[in-house]
Amino acid sequence: MRDFLLQSWRHAGLAVLLLLVVSCIAPVTAIGVSGAIYKGSIPPGGTDSFKMTVVNGAGENPVDIQAGVMGFGQGADQGYFALDPAKDTSPYSARNFISLDNTSFHLGPGTKQDIIATITLPQNVGTGGRYAIIYIHAVPENGAPISTAVNVPVLVTIAGSTQTLTGSITTIDASGGTGGEPLVVTTGFQNTGNVHYYSTVNKVTITNIAGNLIANVSLAPSVFAIIPGSTINYTAKADVTNLPYGNYTIKSDVLLPGGQVLDEKTTQFVFQQPSSPVITSTNAPPSAGVSTQSPGSTVSPTGTPTKASLPVALSTISFAAATIIFGATVGRRK
Incomplete structure (x- = not known):
């Protein structure tokens, strides 16, 4: 009987602990983004823009959204990540050439908001390509340590330049x-x-x-x-x-x-x-x-997947300080 009571108390204690852990985890609102990549050719001194649409699902909680332009990081696994501006020292950075018309807003359940990014290259921009990440993320609720985020790669080819x-x-x-x-x-x-x-x-x-x-x-x-x-x-x-x-x-x-x-x-x-x-x-x-490569020709071949825009871009999820979601679908190039 004594062993039975001890075992029962252990099980009860474990159940209480699990309940406490679950109750301490704040809900995480998942956001999606369409138009979650830019790949374009812009001449020196030229300008281009593109639209991203941030979507909060109908069954999600209200959420505050922030957006910013970051450096373009690439890991050993080839994946992209947002690089802190202080560490963005690459001569191929496009971060300072990009502006956003909306960097902070609130989304209720089932609502969406557009963000327009404008890319303006200086006349003396140089040759090759320029790169940045637009980092869109949900502000963590009630001080929660996790949130969802979307990295939007920006890949600019400088038109008319030697590649x-x-x-x-x-x-x-x-x-x-x-x-x-x-x-x-x-x-x-x-x-x-x-x-x-x-x-x-x-x-x-x-x-x-x-x-x-x-x-x-x-x-x-x-x-x-x-x-x-x-x-x-x-x-x-x-x-x-x-x-x-x-x-x-x-x-x-x-x-x-x-x-x-x-x-x-x-x-x-x-x-x-x-x-x-x-x-x-x-x-x-x-x-x-x-x-x-001669001006006007392309670098990447046809017939290979591209990380193109999609109605709601939800892909790779990693529960860390921020859940990073790339705007891509399986079989598309990123």
């Missing part, structure tokens, strides 16, 4: 390949040009000391644009789970959609017991390809 497409492989790392784990090759890559490009492809070839092919992996084209100055990773998984100990060669290539090689690099690694593959030396320096 240089270059890139450099910065690192090659290998791991796994034993104990049932696939061999994973991670290629670090930086856009060293002056404009973004879409649909890059990473190809990885692994051979043994005799030159025999061990694995050949070609990743699907990237759905994200690679922004000038950004360093991102490609992760290729080879179907090799019991690699014999010995010396191997990894060759990694990064290509544009038409097959132009942006860069390629070959490196040696030694797979030794009991360690995972260890990069020991680099055989060949990067040989970055350079392509100069």
